[in-house]
């Protein structure tokens with residue numbers, strides 16, 4: 001295992017942080033696989049999973065079983081880790097810019113396109129290898145306008161030329177689920193089975209420049225200009241349940257499942273495990289809804305993550321103990337509740353839960369991690 005420390009620019013006078021990546025296998029041998037956790041720095045389950053996975057990979061390395069390049073970044077957001085307020089981590093939004101840490105990644109398709117247009121006709125090749133090289137060169141040339149911009153560039157530099165990217169997140173309170181590009185539907189089904197994930201949300205371009213889409217989407221965008229190009233990077237956001245779901249038993253089991261999936265892909269030698277038999281529900285992202293609070297008050301969930309609910313069904317109540325009003329909270333379109341609020345109170349308009357149905361509807365979507 002090789003350890004690389006990537007220095008970030010000083011965020012303040014005399015203040016400098018670094019991003020640490022762990023490398024297994026050899027570049028150019030087998031596939032390239034990239035896993036990171038904690039891009040939203042207050043989402044800790046994935047960090048513990050990668051702690052366990054790193055241990056499994058180190059053991060495999062000692063046995064000489066690593067057959068692909070595998071990169072692990074257990075803490076993808078050192079600046080976010082440092083954002084602590086009243087003893088709680090505030091890791092979803094950058095407190096300097098107010099922006100979500102999982103947005104605003106550079107558009108590699110645009111950057112590569114510009115380079116290809118400027119290239120002479122003999123240099124203008126569009127094999128996957130050349131596109132990957134152009135992506136890395138374009139990122140190298142980008143100016144880092146802030147510490148967080150530099151962080152985004154470093155993360156993309158590590159991941160943009162990978163065959164597989166797993167970005168580990170979690171929700172407030174949630175079942176295991178993942179977000180993926182419908183172009184990879186079949187392969188994602190296999191990944192989901194290995195990870196014991198029964199709910200998959202499919203979306204190709206939800207907007208905003210999230211990390212997974214920054215890795216996978218450029219191939220679709222470039223294919224519009226160069227039809228011979230096929231998607232070459234399966235980038236998936238895995239939601240490892242809720243923020244409080246940090247335990248030895250969950251994390252070691254998740255790491256074991258990822259390890260078996262990597263064996264299935266041929267990245268690690270050994271007896272290739274069978275694909276687990278379980279039903280995976282694939283739902284269009286545009287059929288998702290966020291249920292918002294119609295009033296402020298005490299929140300009582302009547303239905304929980306993992307349950308299917310019908311259109312207009314009452315899923316929660318909000319109680320005002322001064323007026324004794326009990327307000328019903330209803331699902332608009334219905335579907336499976338895959339995430340919910342943990343705190344038992346809400347202010348008007350706050351998110352109560354996330355539901356994904358089978359049929360897209362007007363006003364659906366917009367729930368990316």
Ligand SMILES: [Zn+2]
Nearest residue numbers: 040169170369
């Ligand atoms: Zn997240």
